[in-house]
Amino acid sequence: MKTLVVVGHPNLSKSKINRSWVEGLRPYEGEDLRIHILTDVVKADKSFDLASEQALLAQYDRIILQFPLYWYMVPGIMKEWMDTVWAEGWCYGDGGVHMEGKIIEVAVSCGAPDFVFDEKTPGNISLEKYMSFVIGSAGFVRAKAGGVFAFYGAGMPDVDSRIEKNVKDYIDFVTKK
Numbered sequence: 001m002k003t004l005v006v007v008g009h010p011n012l013s014k015s016k017i018n019r020s021w022v023e024g025l026r027p028y029e030g031e032d033l034r035i036h037i038l039t040d041v042v043k044a045d046k047s048f049d050l051a052s053e054q055a056l057l058a059q060y061d062r063i064i065l066q067f068p069l070y071w072y073m074v075p076g077i078m079k080e081w082m083d084t085v086w087a088e089g090w091c092y093g094d095g096g097v098h099m100e101g102k103i104i105e106v107a108v109s110c111g112a113p114d115f116v117f118d119e120k121t122p123g124n125i126s127l128e129k130y131m132s133f134v135i136g137s138a139g140f141v142r143a144k145a146g147g148v149f150a151f152y153g154a155g156m157p158d159v160d161s162r163i164e165k166n167v168k169d170y171i172d173f174v175t176k177k
Helices: 017-028 050-058 076-085 132-140 159-175
Strands: 003-007 033-037 062-068 103-109 144-151
Touching (some): 003 017, 017 103
């Protein structure tokens, strides 16, 4: 299965988690895995080359949307990419079949610790429920929603001691067959 990791971090050079994930995946890049960093391809006017982005997506069976959680949503750069590239007539609506059957998954870094997403605590909602927009979007473009991979507590003091294991787990998540 060919996998495309679409990285929607708006400032990857300042990221600990998303940058570590990308660096961890680099040795695995090849015919079956590609890392696509949106800040490398966004134009000065914040738009994307529609034909080029769609041609890239068409080559892959599995798309992983990788981003930091911003107010329980994707950052603006990823939202703009989705709004632009997942276009009517290409992946939904009349003739929109190009995402049909693909698997769409999420890799998200969360500033909050995992207990914030523990539904056993009154008022808390699971991360998977926050990511329901991906399930909805996948269905809308005739794709299949897959799993959610997360790093919790990106803003916590012990972040450095937890990154190495999480990167190994992320590599396993991305390279699974």
